Amino acid sequence: MFNKKRNRFGETLIEWTLRLSGGTTTLVIVLISIFLFTEGWGLFKSSTVEKGYVLCVNRSNKIQNLTPKQVKEIFDGNITSWKQVGGDDIPIEPLRMDDIASQYTEEEIGANFEHLPQKLSEAIAAKPGALAFFPEQFININFQGRVLPAETITLKEYFGGKEWFPTATPAAQFGVLPLILGTLWVSIAAILIALPFGMAVAIYLAEIASNRVRKILKPLIELLAGIPSVVYGFFGLIVIVPLIRSIFHLPVGETALAGAIVLAIMALPTIITVAEDAMRTTPLAMKESSLALGATHWQTIYRVVIPYASSGIMAAIVLGIGRAIGETMAVLMVTGNAAVIPHSLTEPVRTIPATIAAELGESAMGSVQYQALFMLGAILFVLTLGISIWAEIIRKEPKVQ
Amino acid sequence: MQKNKFTGKRANQAIFFSLFRLMSYLVVGILFCIIGFIVIRGIGVINWEFLTSAPKDGMTKGGIFPAIIGTFYLVIGSMLVAFPIGVMSGIYMNEYATNKHIVRVIRVMTNNLGGIPSIVFGLFGMSLFVNKLHFGDSLLAGSFTLGLLALPLIIRVTEEALKAIPDTYRQGSLALGATKLTTIRRVILPAAFPNVMTGLILSIGRVSGETAPILFTAAAYFLPHLPTSVFDQVMALPYHLYVIATSGTDLEATRPMAYGTAIVLIAIVLIMNLLANLLRRRFSK
Structure with a gap:
């Protein structure tokens, strides 16, 4: 009797431990937002002139x-x-x-x-x-x-400022516009490069490839997602960067284009997996009725499967952009990191993650630059969180009938 | 009246399908191109000495042993953080939680956490573990940061593994008089074990290649000694590759070392993926 009671106590304890574990991810997200914003917010109370x-x-x-x-x-x-x-x-x-x-x-x-x-x-x-x-x-x-x-530094100067020059004296410049535009510029270019390939592979895997071929290709695509970003960066640095320099006759090869190409390769697995999963959910009955009406397999794919999977494909694109926006090391290594508002793909640019990675090590804890970098982290956090939620909403949209 | 196979809409189909096949092979070709290029250029430096000795002469000679050890420690540390929490979280979601909304919230939050860039984890780890909790730049801070990063993957895999177990297992065990906890411990977990292990192996592959989260929480450019406590800084393979690939007085002289480090990183990922696939295949029969 006594023993049983103790067991029940043990079960309750374990159940609560499990419940707490279940809440960890939520807690971490809340903590991340609290920490980034409290560390970063001090920026708007700091003097614009160098301390002392x-x-x-x-x-x-x-x-x-x-x-x-x-x-x-x-x-x-x-x-x-x-x-x-x-x-x-x-x-x-x-x-x-x-x-x-x-x-x-x-x-x-x-x-x-x-x-x-x-x-x-x-x-x-x-x-x-x-x-x-x-x-x-x-x-x-x-x-x-x-x-x-x-x-003090104002929100308007931070978000509307066109110059990022945190070590300038007498007044450091913390305008994030070139960084935000640089990030979007590289990411969107990357998706435009990756999209045709991603769609082709997704269609091939979902509709055309035999089971045997699919079983070989899928793990290879997963492997593409598994290669560390620093290895992609290294590959970009020794292969893609010199290639771009010689093709476009540029003084330096570290450009937005190099970043976009590397990011395109890195975003491919995300796009392929999500789009393929979406295409696979097309009901067999819909495909069969299309075929029964005399449509070819290809007509069925672009008239039935793709429209049916369109929300999933949109989600794939959005998630791909999210992946590209947050990528740090590879971009840091190949884009040249010049904080200027981008005008072309063959110029160096600097993204938000690359800025954080490059500058946080040199900034003193609690300094204005430190706070500005945490604020950048907060922007990145909100941006990627928004993209995740957006993708989730798109996926849930009612299917085309 | 049979039309020729290669006219009209059928020709169209043939063209598009071969285009898609070609592009698919091209994408896989990129993978082989990256791996092949690095392996061919760098295989020459891989030898026993490279794997077991410390860097010498400003990173131009010697090996990467401290970085291998550092990454090994970081992987162990982060898995000690992520694995228990991740598995318990998965168990809670699939076996205990009765409220569908709570499960949905946890699932959405887990997905969102998975979508947060690794550099943001680095910032968070720096401000919470390094500064607020006074761990300093250390193995401990790095392990916690990487552990949080790996959490979503482990939760997702555990949940899927548990979902795949038929309800008859649970009902059978409960009918025999076992409590819920006993059922989970004796029936559910053993059945889910191989799939949960796949998640563990995949996250080891992921964690060992991450650079951004350890930039400001654990990684050191060079250390004369191996770490002796959890409060020591560590060298790590991905950070080592980043440093010797981008900075240094003589980039040409450190190139072979960079190729060698990249090969070791790729090898870890390859082996982990292979292991996970073998495990999956073996137990899905």
């Missing part, structure tokens, strides 16, 4: 604030007058620490830079058009310039 530094102007300057983009343009020499950023018509004189330090002798600055704050202050006061970029520690009470208030 401030931007200062002459007291007579009426300018209230500058966006990171404007700061970068000024120091790059592309904006030369205060009028262009809403101030008076005076030329801008950018001042960096080095400019000041080189004007004075070591004696004048002092062995421990004790006179430097004084000199900085004088330099600012002397130039009405000055825009200075100084370490915060050198600003003292007698400072005769005006420190510009630190602006």
Whole structure:
């Protein structure tokens, strides 16, 4: 009697363990979204100017604030007058620490830079058009310039910004537009390359191939899915990249096209498997009635099987894109990683996953760049999650009758 | 009045079918092309010394032994995380859960987790295991990260394996007075065992080739010693290949090493796939 009771207790315990295990995947998805967003969200509370530094102007300057983009343009020499950023018509004189330090002798600055704050202050006061970029520690009470208030990075600058330059000083640029467009550019090109092949193989496997041939081909396609992405990247690097360089006479072969070709090969197994499964669900009665009406096998395939499987085929395409968007290593190795908005397939591009993989190792934990990269991860997470759910919905759509 | 076989709609069919066959063979041809190219170029460097010694002279000589060991540890660690949870999750979904909606939610979530890019797992692993739980860049953090990545595959395979077992097995066991748990332990699991093992083997193949999840959680460029505790960093085959293929002072000199590493990675995947297929074929009879 007692023994039985204990057994039942054991069963309940095990049942709860099983129940908990069942909840793991849900928990992990929730945790991933929480962690990515909390790590990334700090970005929008961070100052656009490098930590420990401030931007200062002459007291007579009426300018209230500058966006990171404007700061970068000024120091790059592309904006030369205060009028262009809403101030008076005076030329801008950018001042960096080095400019000041080189004007004075070591004696004048002092062995421990004790006179430097004084000199900085004088330099600012002397130039009405000055825009200075100084370490915060050198600003003292007698400072005769005006420190510009630190602006935080806005959502608009992050999502609409056309420049990704996280190591730029004085103001790092975190515009993700080129990365998002680069990712979509490469992925969609990859699917366009993969689709004809994927459909052909799916039709061949589902309708034409004998059982024997199918039994040989299926495991080989699975193997194609099993090869590690870093091996695809290596193959792309030593075969496809030099090939593209010599065919198109390019200075470098690491281009969007190289990425698209490698991704096409990698997305093929997904497209083939999902599309084939969809075609296989066509009821035999539908196919037989088509054949009985005198249609050939091919007519039956494109008039009956493909329309019937169309939602599954759409799901295959969507899942293929999802696979391509998230692929990291192979893309990192063959696309050249230039963060510019893509215009052609024969230029280098940079994708979101490749950016994370390339830059996270160099960014200090909690830094603005670190936060910007986690935000990229969050974008990628939402994008791929949305694609998974979208594919699921497409698959459930009512079949064409 | 029989028309010629190669006119009209029949000709059309013949053309399309041969086109599809050709394209199918082409796709398989790509596979052989990739594997063949790497094997032919790199088979020369594969020897006992390459497999059992550490890299020397800035990765241009020596072998990949520490990377093989590191990947081996990572595979063991990640399977210790993923296999029990995955199998239990599958059992819960197929044998215990009575609410259809819950099963549906779990299935959708499992599919979604399977669709999340590996680099996102890397970010998550870095922020949870490396930073929040203070595992540091370590075998432990890498194993957990890779384990979560492998989870959906194991759950899916387990669920399918359990589904394939006829209900008569369950009813027979219950009719003999066995409890549900005993039925699962003595009847269901032994019957599902080969298929569950297939899932395990396939996920080992998958995990051993993943680079992005271990970039920031476990992998090291070079270590003079083999890892001695779970808090040590490890070298790993896929990361090793990435590093020596893309960075280094003398890419030409490290190329043979890269080919050799790629061959070992491909060999692992090939062997795992072969094993899984053999197992599947043997027990499906």
